[in-house]
Amino acid sequence: MSKDMLLWDETLFKNGEVLELDHVPEYFAHRDSQMQALKFSLKPAMRGMRPVNCLVKGPPGTGKTTAVLKVFSEMKEHTDRVSFVKVNCQMDSTRFAVVSRIYEKLVNIKPPTSGVAFRKLFDKVIKQLVDSNKILVVALDDINYLFHEGHADEIMYSLLRAHEQYPGVKIAVIAIISDVGVSHHFDPRVGSVFLPEEIEFPRxxxxxxxxxxxxxxxxxxxxxxxxxxxxxxxxxxxxxxxxxxxxxxxxxxxxxxxxxxxxxxxxxxxxxxxxxxxxLLYLCRSIRSLTENERTLLKLVAEQEKDVQAGDLYKSFHEITGLGYTRFYEIIEKMNATQMLDVDFSGKGMRGRTRVIKAKHNPQDILKCLEY
Ligand SMILES: Nc1ncnc2c1ncn2[C@@H]1O[C@H](COP(=O)(O)OP(=O)(O)OP(=O)(O)O)[C@@H](O)[C@H]1O
Ligand SMILES: [Mg+2]
Structure with missing residues (x-):
């Protein structure tokens, strides 16, 4: 055997762990101004004051999550007055799930998954904060996934207005948006209490x-x-x-x-x-965050040789899922808004209802991701 060959028990990786996607690297360069901005916003918490909310925005893979995690761990070393919690909104995608996650991180116990109302669980979170005299900083990571069913507004509203109902409680939110060119707007009622420091992460x-x-x-x-x-x-x-x-x-x-x-x-x-x-990393991640029905619909579209009419698509979709036209149409609209489907709303078919629908991404790639 040639000496250039790798033996079966040898490896090329000195430390493969640093190539894991959730690894927080020691060397994190070219983000000094963003890290500074985050620290300045959170710093008031060290003196017992409510921190400034932040809106962190930028394209995928530009270091947003990593920057926030690094700032959290640096600040943790200097204070125990603050609880830092990062929630992955792709996994925890409702107001209840987000608050459960916060509770779990604060108390170190998983709350029951059913039979508890949101309000009750939220009360417990607040009580925990008050009893321990702590300020809460919540990073809502990838909150862009929550805009379409109103969950983003609901969650933000609950967290940001908590102090009105529970005087003395201090909560700040860092909303992290992975920006793929879709515009996201909070409800004005959220906007008026959010008033964030905006921090851009360019490519x-x-x-x-x-x-x-x-x-x-x-x-x-x-x-x-x-x-x-x-x-x-x-x-x-x-x-x-x-x-x-x-x-x-x-x-x-x-x-x-x-x-x-x-x-x-x-x-x-x-x-x-x-x-x-x-x-395909990013596409697969987006597809993984879809619901079962959305995946079914996407698969139907991707399997078509050419563009498909909404009516025909509905027939197949209804056969598989049993869902009605209203729900079908809601899903189409959401997937159009999130850049999964391309819906031609100008189509003038029968009574203006015929719409041409196609996939935004390469159908073969979509099918591959759906298989993973
Ligand atoms: N400045 C940097 N130095 C070293 N590694 C970096 C830097 N920026 C990003 N990375 C690495 O790139 C990967 C992606 O970074 P990160 O997850 O923070 O991106 P993101 O902006 O949160 O992306 P997304 O919007 O898709 O969630 C991570 O593995 C991270 O370690
Ligand atoms: Mg991220």
């Missing part, structure tokens, strides 16, 4: 991407595993998609591809092959 430029990627390469792999041209290719893909997560996932997958070939270095083909899956 990284090519030099910043190169710096971040090569640092991650150094931590993740043994020396000489990643040739320069491979690193360049990864940077190019990140620059193209704008999503740093794609680059980190690419590194992980292409490393595994090289190991599968028992190679001591990653080749360009390993990267190309990995890109096939990594490029």
């Amino acid at each position: 990284y430029d090519a030099e910043e991407i190169r710096d971040i990627i090569s640092n991650r390469v150094q931590h993740a792999f043994y020396q000489d595993v990643v040739p320069d041209e491979v690193c360049d290719k990864v940077v190019e893909y990140v620059d193209y998609t704008g999503d740093l997560r794609v680059g980190i996932d690419l590194l992980r997958r292409s490393g595994l591809n090289a190991e599968r070939r028992a190679s001591r270095t990653i080749s360009m083909e390993d990267v190309e092959k990995a890109y096939d899956a990594s490029r």
Whole structure:
């Protein structure tokens, strides 16, 4: 066997953990002004004052979640007057689920999942804060997923107006929006109590991407595993998609591809092959957050050879789900607003009801993600 071959018990990864998507990296550069802005907003809490609410906004994979988590852990070291809670709104997508999560983080016990009213659980959260004399900072991560059924407004409203009903209680909200070009607006009633410091996370430029990627390469792999041209290719893909997560996932997958070939270095083909899956990361994540009925509908659309008329689509959808036209139409509207479907509302069919519907993304990609 050639000495260039990787033995079965050898690995290319010095520390593969730094390529996990939820890993909080030690090296977090090019976000100083955003980190400063977050710290300034939260700092009043250290003196027992209500912090300033924040609206954190930017395209996918630009470091929003990471920045907030890093600020939380830095501040935790300097104060025990504040409870920092991050909620993943893709997972906890109703007002009840969000408050359950907050309760769980504060008390270290999962609340019952049923038989408790929202109000009762919220009372408990408040009581916990008052009894422990703590200020609560809640990061509502990926809150963009909650806009379409009014949950975002409901949650914000409850958290931000809590002090009116429970004097003395101090809660601040960091709303994190993963911005894919859909506009999100809070209800004016929320807006008037939210009044956030807005913090933008722009896309990284090519030099910043190169710096971040090569640092991650150094931590993740043994020396000489990643040739320069491979690193360049990864940077190019990140620059193209704008999503740093794609680059980190690419590194992980292409490393595994090289190991599968028992190679001591990653080749360009390993990267190309990995890109096939990594490029779908964001789409798959969005699709995972859909409800069962929404996925059914999306599948029906993606399976069509060409554009489909709303009427025909409804027939198939109704056959599978048993749902009526009103519900069908609500789902269509939501998926149009969230950039999943492309609905031509100008279609002038019979009584103006015929509408042409197509998928916003490549149908083959959608079907792949639906399978995962
Ligand atoms: N400046 C940076 N330095 C090092 N790593 C970074 C930096 N910015 C982002 N990353 C890495 O990129 C990945 C994506 O970052 P993060 O999850 O914070 O993005 P996000 O803006 O929250 O994306 P989304 O809107 O999709 O939720 C993470 O693995 C993170 O470690
Ligand atoms: Mg995020």
